[in-house]
Amino acid sequence: MINLKHLLIGLISLLMFQSCGSEKTSQSNTEAQPKKVLFVLTSHDQMGNTGEKTGFWIEEFATPYYFLKDQGVEITLASPKGGQPPFDPRSDADNAQTPSTKRFKADQEAQKQMANTLKLSAVKADDYDAIFYPGGHGPLWDLSTDKTSIALIESFYNAGKPVSAVCHAPAVFKETKAKDGSPLVKGKKVTGFSDEEEAAINLTEVVPFLVEDMLKENGGIYSRGDNWAAYAVEDGLLITGQNPASSELVAKKLLAKLTK
Template sequence: MKKMLMVVTNTDQLKDHKTGLWLSEFVEPATEFKEAGYEVVAASMKGGRAPIDPNSYSNELPRVWDGVMEPIHDTTKLSEINPGDFDGIFFCGGHGTMGDFPNNETIKQVLRHFISENKVIASVCHGPSAFVGVTDHNDTPLVKGRTITGFTDEEEKESGLDSYMPFMLEDQLSEEGADFVAEESYKDHVEVDGNLITGQNPQSSLSTAQAIIKHFDKA
């Protein structure tokens, strides 16, 4: 059985804007993983219940999501996770990640394991903010020379939240050497570069998970 570590934010506010995890970016991939027979564990920097971005709720949640949300009601502290127990790591998005993912020492330590063991490293939307400041054992940025995607500058401006951001994600990842591919705003778009699998926006959550499963099936 494959075991996936899904990392979510604890940040519930940026300036005066309420934020958190974008719900579908956990639930859609987690559903795919569970249907594929994977075990899913949710973690966050502080542990406990993950804040959900209020704008990511719909009036009626799909019935297939029943039970899938349970892991984010009581996440494990990432610092207490043994990365050796997992086949892959998936950083879920939501604007909250911009508050606690970038340049995070715990994330850096955990990711170095996945880098050195050539395990799956994946993310969607703002999830790649976890890669900011991450280097391998040779001090080379994780994203240098890698083809990736994530929430684009254009999408950030269209969301009207660019002024709340500590930096623009696309710009920062490009500055660290990523070959950042930005497709049309809010369209499903996934990039696969070896074991590094990234999705551009919430609309890409399902496809990102499917790309991860396909990667494992080929291995």
């Protein structure tokens, strides 16, 4: 009887140990889940009535993409129309190349992912931890008024998830609203492509609106750095960058927010 009693005690102890170990493993697996960020790219490829092409700016996609990916972040790409989004030809010029754009050109996996972006209407905010918008002039025409994009941004923000954009992409805040119906950027520190920078590339009269002016009109507390210099601001869940040089700084701020 004594041996049987000892045997039963041993079995119970073993089962309890295995249960605790399983619970710890489950907790560990949960903690190890990678953060997920949704990148939203433009589907618009026409620069107003000029006959010139536009789209997203390659560097503003590639630099944040690799910065976050190299830190273990899972990235999903989406666009209003799905499939291959257009890139601005000027961002593919020799003088616009950076280590990240060169890496992207040589990355067959990333190229395939880019060619098969999800249709924006098919994604849900619940599936991601943050949302990021690369710039380029394209968003001025489509994402600034895209109802699906507007709803996504509001869903992310209201769920306490970071919303980030760089260069011309803060155009996406043109019609986004806070819960009280006021502009989402009202009273918040923001930045974006400056009026001076737009004038420097002779597109002030081509674009449908100026990012800086729009943010100010919506009540945003706009600030900027020097033309073409890295500059980004963070205000709560909003992270915005001024120009292409600011894309890595935005990504750094986003990663810090995700890993707090």
